[in-house]
Amino acid sequence: MRFTKWGGKLHWHFPVTPLGTDEWGSWYGTPQGARIQRGHEPAQVQEHDFVTLIPAEGWYVAAFNTHANWRIDLYIDISTPPTITGDLIEAVDLDLDVLRARDGRVMLDDEDEFAAHQVRYGYPPHVIAAAQIEADRLMAEVTAGAEPFTAVGRAWLARYAASGAR
Template identity: 55%
Template sequence: MRYTKWGGKGHWRFPAEALGNDEFGWWYGSRAGTPLRRGAEEPVIVWHDFVVLVPAAGRWIASWNSVENTEVEVYVDVTDRPVRTSERIEAVDLDLDVVRFRDGSVRLLDEDEFEEHQVLYGYPAEEIAQALATADELMAMVAERREPFGRVGDAWLAGFIAGG
């Protein structure tokens, strides 16, 4: 999994194993101990299992976290349209993140970063509008637990945990 910022600046990258696909897209899993690396920084080790959905349609990538060491149940990055090849997944991170916490609350994160980067990176007007529309749609879907943010993501996570 490789994320960049607008203009190709390196962002987060991490290994993930292909798990399968369904009507919502392609599912990947990463185990506790997975190193996440941002640009040239030292890696950050994730101490919980998680699964990732690259949607068949949409401009986002979502992660479901196991309960160990995290208050975040679901984390969705607003991106450009992800590109999936046999070797990797690539997407441009457009800053906005939709998060559902274990207590059920849902928040939109990094609006300030999104505003700052519109100027710094020169986001085109159509990308700004698309990112905001995507964030609005995701806020509703995640809060209302519309699939895949209901039982589907939880089932993929449970299956991944059980298989390991």
């Protein structure tokens, strides 16, 4: 999985293993101990398993986290529609994030970064509008407990965690 920022600057990148597909999209796993990296910073060791949903359609990538002590169980990056080419998944991170805390709170994060980057990187108006529409839609769906953000995502995560994939 490789995220860039607008203009092609390397952002988060990490290994994923295909898990399968369903009506929601393609699912991938990343195990505890994997090396994840932001840009060209030193790599970090992933502290917990997570699964990633590459949606069948949409301007986002969703990650479901196992770590009980990590406060965020669902992290959705608003991005350009992800593309899959061979073994590579790519998307441009558009700053906004929809987060669900373990206590059930749903938050929209990085609105200030999104506003600043619209000017700094010259996001086209259609990209700005699409990102905001997607963030609003996902906030409503996650808050309402819509799928695949509840039982579906948790089931993929539970299967992956139980598989012991490393």
